[in-house]
Amino acid sequence: MDKNKQDLRIGFYICHCGHNIASMVDCPEVAKYVEKLPGVVLSRDYKYMCSDPGQELIAQDIREHKLNRIVVASCSPLLHEHTFRGATEKGGLNPFFFHMVNIREHNSWVHTDRAEATGKAKDLARAGIERVAHHRALEVKRVPVNPDVLVVGGGISGIHAALTLAKAGKKVYLVEREPSIGGHMAKFDKTFPTLDCAACILTPKMSEVGAHPNITLWTYSEVAKMDGYVGNFTVTVKRRPRYINEDLCTGCQECIASCVFKEPKFADEFNEALGKRKPVYISFPQATPQVVLIDPEVCLNFKKGILTDKCKKTCVEACGEKQAIEFTQTEKLEEIKVGTIIVATGFKTFEAERIPQYGYGRYPNVYTALEIERLVNASGPTSGEVIMRDGKQPQSIGIIHCVGSRDKKTNRWCSRVCCMYSMKLAHLLKEHTDAEVYNFYIDLRTPGKGYEEFYDKLLEEGVHFIRGRVGEVTDWAFTKEEEGKLVIRVEDTLAGYVRRIPVDMVVLSTGLEPQADAQDVRRLFNMSCGTEGFFLERHPKLAPVNTFTDGVFLAGCCQGPKDIPDCVAQAGAAAAEAMVLIDKGYVEQEPNTAFISEQECSGCKSCIPLCPYTAITYVEDRKVATINEALCKGCGTCVGACPSGSIVQNLFEDEEIFSEIEGVLAK
């Protein structure tokens, strides 16, 4: 090693990053300090290392000064390690002779004392210099990318992503949990601000998905397991029994008509339980696929979900020769191989019961916004007539914004779509009932194309806007005109006093939340969640659809609340990111895998059970363990545990880490 040290020619670069680093770290001083460290032949400070001239500087110095190690102190390696490895390679050096020191995210941005920050930068730089001496040349391995894509979630985001990829000639598996694709958008009546009918713009896309030869659509199915890595995922999909053979069902719905239940009797999920359905049903007229399903919880041929075969089975008679009804279906597991995955699992709406003072669930005429979407919808439970649970038509309606949004007691975030959909519902309700409509808002947020104009339009239509967070909804009447009504108590912050506004109907504009099982889905795909529970993108600005797992992308509201245009845009972006990998055809793997030095291995087998990927096996005849490099993912857990120190992890070798420890602590 000493001989090696004598041959060292390290080039050190400290980046000012404009003022981002230079304002808190004395960069020239650090450069001067590093210059005197052993092995350093060149030490520079430069305004923007990641710029083209900055990168060129490295490449040029390598050639001119015969540098054989490069250390750059700048931002996080998660951001620019790749850039500088490229520059190192450009200079004719193996890219792994480069090491990056983080003095921005971990230093200049988080500290307030310039002397301390400069001292810390020196320590970190010294550690980098010590470490890089031990670096070795490594080869990047190329692994082919399976061109098939899995899209999880069949809402508008999943649909758009799947269609984009299918149209580009890629094979797509679209997996949706519900019996039909369409997601929340399928439930909406109109979309803001253009007021086009949601079904009219969505259903053509849905049927395109259903008919596209490149798309394998699996509804009523969930992803159960994901193994593998970018380019080569193995995914297990759990397909729940719908008791109907999808290939044989023609969607004629004769079975529904002939069911022994003459009238629909069971809460209809698609209509937010405002309507009823039979045990055999189709979620909604445009459902894709056009295949019915049987709910074993209520079907008479089952008892508590278990097949009893005791019903007259008039549905089977009605189905006749098609023989599509299969009561004996069971859950099926299908295994597929894909190269990339797009997660578009969407959101759920805030449960309005969580704010009891608004009376949802207590007063029948308090509705959630999603219920109103169904209520005003022509194919909804009332065929589009706004009839309240008590059978009357409302004369006055109060819409309460920010229910479960912008509230420290529930969710702190703004759900982004509620202002606009509340106004849309105000317009639709007024159109349907000619009632007086009051909006109770904190702020009106209309930052989209044509959104502010929509607000202006509503003002012209005579919709009332009252600024203030509603205190409560009560049926306790103070005056005669309040009797039999729901009274909304609110501090009108523009008028400056507390008002009581009696209305017939209250609409709660519930916010958007992560899906209830978002944590499970996150673990399934090895992703991270932000504090609020939405899936975390790799970088909020520069990698908004990537996740920390290569090859897994995000689209739509599972990443955070957004409206339909943004969902579609993001879905397109996710599809494009997937295509980047597919069309490139291969991925380069970080060579941070581990290997075992056979001379030193004692054959104790401690490492074997530690490996989560079963990459380590015991070679009986040589009495040593060996690592399958293709299976190793480079966590280094075996390395940390090997009693004889015979396992080496590339890029994180013991010597490298020990020298880093020594470097940060040396005075």
Place this chain on the structure above:
Amino acid sequence: MSNQEWTPRIVAFFCNWCTYTASDLAGVSRLKYPSNARVIRVMCSGRIDPQFILDALAKGADGVLIGGCHPNDCHYVEGNYKLLRRYRLLQRMLQDLGIEADRVRLEWISAAEGEKLKRVMFDMVAKLKALGPLGLPEKFKDWDQEMEALEHQVAAQAGPEVAHAH
């Protein structure tokens, strides 16, 4: 670090996927915390060899902070559990060596928890300040001198057989 006032030196080992990213997030969010820790990145907390921790203490760190993903969240399935086992064993050993438990700290900090990282930094610095310097390198020097003196003494008193037995 200023010369006038002693402040603890912390070596931190952060896993690439959770705590290192949280630390980046703290930076991007411009959270402010004390500058005592020097972060060494590893891919997984499971990579952390107890020797790293002992080495850091021996070379002059007053404390070691280990950051990994929350249980169930490890990017490599369960590296954090493997680390936890080693950490528990190491803590017992450190106790026997007279090194306070607060000096070697394990925290699960997810990629989203920049705030938690900041809190941990403040808390750890406060706790180490209360404990005072560990100063192992100086102690090693003292002990070596003591041993040397003792050896001389024993050799002088007992003659060659004892030195042989020693």
